[in-house]
Amino acid sequence: MGKIIGIDLGTTNSEVAVMEAGKPTVIKSAEGQPFFPSVVAFTKDGEMLVGEAAKRQAVTNPEGTIHRIKRKMGRGEMVKLREKSYSPEQISAFILQKIKKDAEDYIGEKINDAVITVPAYFNDDQRQATKDAGKIAGLNVKRIINEPTAASLAYGLDKEGDHKIAVYDFGGGTFDITLMEVGEGVFEVLSTNGDTQLGGSDMDKALVDFFAKEFEKKNDIDLRDDPKALQRLYEAAENAKIELSSTLQTDINLPYLTVLDKEPKHLELKLTRAKLEEIISPFVEKTEQPCKQALKDAKLKPSDIDHIVLVGGTTRIPLVRKKVEEIFGKPPKRDVDPMECVAVGAAIQGGVLSGDIDKDIVLLDVTPLTLSIETLGGVSTALIDRNTTVPTKKSKIFSTAADNQTSVEINVLQGERPMATDNKSLGRFHLDGILPAPRGIPQIEVTFDIDADGILNVGAKDLGTGKQQSIRITGSTKLSDEEITKMKKEAETHEEEDKKRKEKVEIRNNGDAMVHTTQKTLEELKDKFTKEDKESLEKGLKELREALSGDDTKKIKNKTDELSKVLQKASAQIYQQAAQSYQQQQQKTSEADSKKQEESWSGKPSGDDKTIDADFKVKDDKKKAGKKD
Amino acid sequence: MTSAKPTGKKKHSNEKKDVDLKKEIEQLKQELKENKELLLRSIADFQNYQKRIEKELKLKEYEIKQKYLSEIIDLNELLKKAYNDKDPKGALKLMIDNIQKFFEKEQVKCIDCIGKKFDHNLHHAVTTLEKDNCEDEIIVEEVKKGYTIDNKLLRPSQVIVAKKKEK
Numbered sequence: 141m142g143k144i145i146g147i148d149l150g151t152t153n154s155e156v157a158v159m160e161a162g163k164p165t166v167i168k169s170a171e172g173q174p175f176f177p178s179v180v181a182f183t184k185d186g187e188m189l190v191g192e193a194a195k196r197q198a199v200t201n202p203e204g205t206i207h208r209i210k211r212k213m214g215r216g217e218m219v220k221l222r223e224k225s226y227s228p229e230q231i232s233a234f235i236l237q238k239i240k241k242d243a244e245d246y247i248g249e250k251i252n253d254a255v256i257t258v259p260a261y262f263n264d265d266q267r268q269a270t271k272d273a274g275k276i277a278g279l280n281v282k283r284i285i286n287e288p289t290a291a292s293l294a295y296g297l298d299k300e301g302d303h304k305i306a307v308y309d310f311g312g313g314t315f316d317i318t319l320m321e322v323g324e325g326v327f328e329v330l331s332t333n334g335d336t337q338l339g340g341s342d343m344d345k346a347l348v349d350f351f352a353k354e355f356e357k358k359n360d361i362d363l364r365d366d367p368k369a370l371q372r373l374y375e376a377a378e379n380a381k382i383e384l385s386s387t388l389q390t391d392i393n394l395p396y397l398t399v400l401d402k403e404p405k406h407l408e409l410k411l412t413r414a415k416l417e418e419i420i421s422p423f424v425e426k427t428e429q430p431c432k433q434a435l436k437d438a439k440l441k442p443s444d445i446d447h448i449v450l451v452g453g454t455t456r457i458p459l460v461r462k463k464v465e466e467i468f469g470k471p472p473k474r475d476v477d478p479m480e481c482v483a484v485g486a487a488i489q490g491g492v493l494s495g496d497i498d499k500d501i502v503l504l505d506v507t508p509l510t511l512s513i514e515t516l517g518g519v520s521t522a523l524i525d526r527n528t529t530v531p532t533k534k535s536k537i538f539s540t541a542a543d544n545q546t547s548v549e550i551n552v553l554q555g556e557r558p559m560a561t562d563n564k565s566l567g568r569f570h571l572d573g574i575l576p577a578p579r580g581i582p583q584i585e586v587t588f589d590i591d592a593d594g595i596l597n598v599g600a601k602d603l604g605t606g607k608q609q610s611i612r613i614t615g616s617t618k619l620s621d622e623e624i625t626k627m628k629k630e631a632e633t634h635e636e637e638d639k640k641r642k643e644k645v646e647i648r649n650n651g652d653a654m655v656h657t658t659q660k661t662l663e664e665l666k667d668k669f670t671k672e673d674k675e676s677l678e679k680g681l682k683e684l685r686e687a688l689s690g691d692d693t694k695k696i697k698n699k700t701d702e703l704s705k706v707l708q709k710a711s712a713q714i715y716q717q718a719a720q721s722y723q724q725q726q727q728k729t730s731e732a733d734s735k736k737q738e739e740s741w742s743g744k745p746s747g748d749d750k751t752i753d754a755d756f757k758v759k760d761d762k763k764k765a766g767k768k769d
Numbered sequence: 770m771t772s773a774k775p776t777g778k779k780k781h782s783n784e785k786k787d788v789d790l791k792k793e794i795e796q797l798k799q800e801l802k803e804n805k806e807l808l809l810r811s812i813a814d815f816q817n818y819q820k821r822i823e824k825e826l827k828l829k830e831y832e833i834k835q836k837y838l839s840e841i842i843d844l845n846e847l848l849k850k851a852y853n854d855k856d857p858k859g860a861l862k863l864m865i866d867n868i869q870k871f872f873e874k875e876q877v878k879c880i881d882c883i884g885k886k887f888d889h890n891l892h893h894a895v896t897t898l899e900k901d902n903c904e905d906e907i908i909v910e911e912v913k914k915g916y917t918i919d920n921k922l923l924r925p926s927q928v929i930v931a932k933k934k935e936k
Contacts, residue, residue, distance in 0.1 A: 161815050171922075184906075189889060197889040200897055200906060200930040367896040367929060368912045504813055529816035531809050592809045 144253040144282055144494045145243050146486025148290070149232065149270065151210045152312050154178050155483035156239050158247060159491035162504075164294075164484040167246045169238075174480065176242070180234045181205040182222045190238040206231055208313075211336075213273075214266030229269050233276035240277055254279045255490040257482050260286040260318045260332045282493050288318035289327040290485030291451045294476045298325045303446035306434075308464050308472065310427065311452035313339040317431045319438045319445070330438035333430035340381075340454040343420040347377035350419055351392065355407050359400055363407075369398050376407075381420075384413045385456050417459045424463045431467050448472035453479050504529050505594055508624045513586060513598075514551040514560035516541045517645035523588045526556065533589040537603075540584075544576040548584060550600050552613060556631035558642040564627075571600040571609045579656065644693045651688050651700040655681060658707055665714060673710040680706050840871060880915040882908045882926045891915060893925040903931040 145167075148155040153175040157166045169176050171192040181194035182204045189197065198205045204222050212219065212228040219226055236254075244251050258270050267284050274281035288307030292298065297305055302323040309316040316334035320327050351373050352363045363369040376392050383390040394407040435442060445468050454460060455478045464472050476484060507528050512520040515538065523534045540548065549570050555563030574582050583603040590596045599610035631638075658681050662674070669677070680703035687699040847864055851857035872878070880891050887894060887906045895912050903909070908928045915926030 161812065161819060163819070183889075193889045196893040196925055197887065198894070200887055200894040200932070368910065371895045371912050371927060504809065504816065527820065529813040529820075531806070531813050532817060533810075591806075592813075 142249065142252055142494070143247060144255060144487075144490030145240075145251055146290070146483050146488070146490045147236065147239055147254050147256045148287065148482040148486060149210065149235065149256055149258070149273075150178055150311070151208050151314060152178055154235060154239060155480060156243050157480065157483040157487035158243065159487050159494075162491075164487045164491075166480050166483060167243050170242045170245065176235065176239055178210065178235055179205065179207050180209070180231050182224075184222075186222075188234065190234050209235075214263065214269035229273040229276060232270070232273035236274055236277035236279060240279060252278075252280050253282050253490070253494070255283050255285060255486045255493070256281055257285055257287045257290045257486050259316060260288050260320075260329045261316075261334075283489060285486065285489055286318070286327070286329065287316075287451070287482050288320060288329070288449070290483075290489065291449045291476075291481045292320065292322065292327065292447075293485035293488045294481040295447070295449055295473055297447055297449070298322060298327070304330070304440065304444055305447045305449060306431075306445045306468060307449045307451060308427070308431070308455065309334075309451035310454040310460060311339055312341050312454070313337075315339065315427050315430065317427070317434045319434050319440060330440070331434045333434040333437070335426060335430060338423060338426055340452075342423050343381065343454070344374060344377045346419050346423070347380065347416070348373045351376065351407065351409070354409055355397070355405075359405055361398070361400060363398060366398055372397060373407075380411055380416065381457065384411065384416045385458060388413045413458070420457070420459065424457075424459055427460075427463065428467055442468045445470070449481070450474060450478045451481055504531075504592065506530065507590065509554050509627055510556055511566075511588055511590075511596065512553045512560075512563070513538075514549075514553060517649050518560045519642060519645055519649075520553050520555070520558055520560050520563055523586065524590065530590040530594065531592045533587065535585055535587040538584045538586055539580045540574065540577070540582050541579055543578050545579065545582075546574045546576060547572045548574065548600070550586060550598060550609075550611075552596070552598050552611065555627050557634065558638045559645070562630075562634070562638070566596070566613045567598070567611050569598075569600075569609050569611045571602060571607065573605060573607045574602050575604055577604075578660070647693050647697045647700070648688065651684055651696045654700045654703055654707075655684055655688070658703060661707065661711070668714050668717075669710055670713070673706075673713070676706050677703075677710060844868070876919045877923065878917050878920075880917060880926045882911055882915065882928055884908065887928070887930045891917075891922065891925055892928045894930045895927050897930050897932045899934045900931045901934050903933065905931065905933045907931045 143158055145156055145158045146164075154177075155166065155175050157164045159165075166174050168174050169191060173192065176191045177195040179191065179194040179198060181189045181197060181201055183189065183197070183201060184204070194205060198207070206219055206221060206226075209219070209228050209231040213232065215228070217228065219228065219231065236256075240251055240254075254274060256270055256274055258267055262270070270284055271281045287309065288305075291307050291309070292305050297303075300322075302321075305320045305322060307316075307318045307320065309318070314334065314336050315338045316332065318332045319330040321330055322328070348364070348370070355361070355363050363373060372394055376394055380390050380392060389410060389412045392407060392409050392411055396404050397407045398405050448464055448468050448470065450461070450464070450472045455464075455472075461472060461474070507524055507526060507530060510520075510522050510526045511524040512522040515521045521536075523536055524532065538548070547570055549568060551560060551568040552566045553560055553563040554566050557563050571584065574584070585601045585603055587599045587601070588596060589599070594614070596613040597610060598613065599608060601608040658677060662669070662677060662681075666674070680699070684696070684699040684703050687695045690696075844864065847860070851860045851864070854860060882892055885908055886904075887908055892908065892915065898909055900909070907930070908926075909931045910929035911926055912929065913927040916923040
């Protein structure tokens with residue numbers, strides 16, 4: 141079965157969402173916005189425009205543009221646009237067609253089915269009209285659901301047993317309150333109320349009036365008569381409203397707002413959240429009466445309400461949330477975007493109907509904590525990050541930490557802390573029989589494989605000999621919530637000191653590796669270094685070794701850096717010599733040969749880079765680490 | 770006796786059939802198990818892919834912010850200098866030229882609109898103005914400049930459109 145989209149067919153804007161791999165996604169319009177203006181227009185030339193384009197031209201084409209068609213649904217009224225009559229169902233169908241098309245472009249497949257939401261107070265005629273609109277648009281309307289029900293679904297409130305919900309929907313132009321009872325996934329509307337002439341746009345207008353009056357006080361001119369200035373005031377009002385939802389004060393700075401007596405005038409004023417709240421408070425207060433009436437109609441006390449769900453952009457304003465809390469005596473839920481929750485809920489309903497949800501198959505577990513192994517210096521090296529969906533399989537290549545090391549220990553860890561000792565050890569095992577080789581040369585592939593039941597199989601394989609070992613750990617994803625919270629909290633509180641400890645180990649590891657590299661280089665190239673270079677290398681090596689035997693991290697770092705510089709300088713000289721002799725050789729060879737040379741330079745690196753990979757992810761040798769720590 | 774033979778044969782063939790069917794059931798069970806495992810892994814992979822993309826998008830957003838904010842920071846520093854300058858005109862001209870160049874590089878172009886016919890693809894009508902001697906739907910004023918990027922709309926020009934006075 142194909143996808144079923146969820147559509148919030150709104151009065152001013154519509155939204156659409158769809159389930160993807162068990163998660164709802166809000167679909168953007170072709171114009172790149174997460175909503176579609178519910179506006180339809182016919183231009184003089186007979187072209188039909190829907191959404192953003194229709195909205196842009198609305199004021200120049202009032203006779204050909206229709207807004208707020210939702211209010212006429214199911215009333216048998218026709219609307220006339222450029223000498224032609226349309227039913228509200230037809231107009232709504234044009235909006236749905238645009239949504240369908242843009243959603244198809246987004247998903248990349250044809251869409252036939254939809255769930256559409258309507259206000260709880262819509263009667264049968266209005267619901268049928270909405271269904272018909274879908275049919276005209278070529279959509280098979282699988283179900284019509286109430287907007288407040290959809291919003292509650294977005295919060296997963298259908299799964300929480302019997303309780304009562306208040307859905308407080310405060311949009312741009314309307315206010316609705318719906319009280320519902322839910323039991324065993326069935327929603328029943330107990331009462332609805334609202335105000336069709338109350339919304340965020342009233343607040344914008346009040347703010348613009350305030351700005352204009354402040355300006356008039358100083359300049360004796362009403363900016364509202366100047367369409368250019370008025371437009372900028374509206375923009376500033378909306379921005380201030382959004383800004384003051386998260387800050388306590390904002391500056392309204394509008395340079396060159398108008399020209400007075402040939403002198404440019406700017407608007408400069410500070411707006412505090414307190415002042416904003418004073419201005420918008422009358423509109424927020426107006427929502428109280430409908431809420432009280434709805435409670436009365438449902439014969440409920442505010443304390444009977446278990447959950448409050450917010451819908452609509454205006455509910456983002458802190459004063460509105462405060463008011464809601466005051467009315468119902470408890471804070472509203474707020475983790476789903478109030479602009480998107482109705483469409484999201486409709487998509488979830490669509491997912492249930494198409495079988496995308498409620499089958500075990502998509503209810504896959506995630507790993508609650510990071511799974512790692514212990515590496516050189518007691519560091520936790522992650523293989524599977526926290527929150528990874530299982531079943532999953534990850535491999536990494538490690539190597540030995542010491543020359544001629546023939547055994548590695550794999551210590552499987554769970555937790556967010558960077559050091560192994562702070563995490564929980566789930567199990568450990570040895571892989572023996574590694575052929576004696578210099579450190580960093582053996583390649584040991586460690587694989588973590590978690591199946592759908594949360595059983596973790598950890599395997600280690602020596603890629604050289606093919607020898608392998610493994611361990612099976614059950615219950616790696618099944619931790620109690622308390623355990624997870626505790627471990628996460630611990631990680632947070634210890635973040636700083638953990639970082640320092642890890643840094644310390646890393647510096648030590650680097651110093652250690654530097655000693656090893658220098659030693660090896662000295663042995664291999666002993667005849668090529670100059671006497672001075674050799675002496676300074678040996679001196680640096682001695683000093684670094686001394687530093688490593690102590691506990692002064694800073695000293696270790698300094699000595700490592702110093703030795704690294706000396707080594708680089710010494711090696712560079714050797715390379716220069718080599719390059720000179722290479723050039724001399726090159727001059728002798730033919731041009732065809734030099735072309736060949738070029739190819740090998742640009743060619744793909746072969747097995748070599750694998751070895752490098754292994755070199756810096758070094759598996760700890762327990763005995764050795766014990767000595768060093 | 771004679772009938773025993775075919776029965777035995779039948780029994781035998783039935784047994785064989787049973788064994789075959791059992792084998793097939795086992796095989797199908799195994800296949801089903803494998804397919805289920807594969808399906809679960811694909812879904813998990815997809816979910817993990819989604820999580821990775823989310824992370825990458827955030828990173829990308831940060832990169833884009835970094836790029837454009839650093840341009841604005843430069844501009845801010847220069848504007849501050851210009852503000853303290855007695856005669857900043859020359860410097861301001863250079864700054865505007867620099868921004869213009871930056872826009873050119875990013876394919877950002879200003880939308881011409883005054884005197885043009887209103888086009889909902891590029892313009893957003895803020896209001897209309899009644900005029901006598903004017904063609905209908907001609908843009909007479911620009912409230913806010915609009916821009917395109919790569920020939921796609923960045924933001925529409927906000928305009929005031931002429932309406933012929935009704936006689």
